[in-house]
Amino acid sequence: MPKDTATLEVINEVFVPDERKGDIRKRLKRVRGQMDGIERMLDANRPCVDVLTQVAAAQQALRGVGKLVVRNYLERCATQAIKGGREEEVFDELMEIVFKLTK
Numbered sequence: 001m002p003k004d005t006a007t008l009e010v011i012n013e014v015f016v017p018d019e020r021k022g023d024i025r026k027r028l029k030r031v032r033g034q035m036d037g038i039e040r041m042l043d044a045n046r047p048c049v050d051v052l053t054q055v056a057a058a059q060q061a062l063r064g065v066g067k068l069v070v071r072n073y074l075e076r077c078a079t080q081a082i083k084g085g086r087e088e089e090v091f092d093e094l095m096e097i098v099f100k101l102t103k
Contacts, residue, residue, distance in 0.1 A: 016072050027065045034058035066101055073097075 081090045
């Protein structure tokens, strides 16, 4: 089995439940609005500090999206894989994603 699909075959159901998808979509909509706001700030020739403050807010909002997806991964995919005796694969996958998210 390819390494990047370690937990993909663990569950035969939806990876992200509709309720959580709704939460993620709300956050993404907020991020999109913040990005549009940054563009408007540039067009309006706003001070760099104001633009950077908005950039930081957008980054924080996007980190919130990542947290929701990581929580979903742990609650659904990783838990099922561990229960199925695939601890090493989950640990490797989790370490890989942790390093990606903390770059």
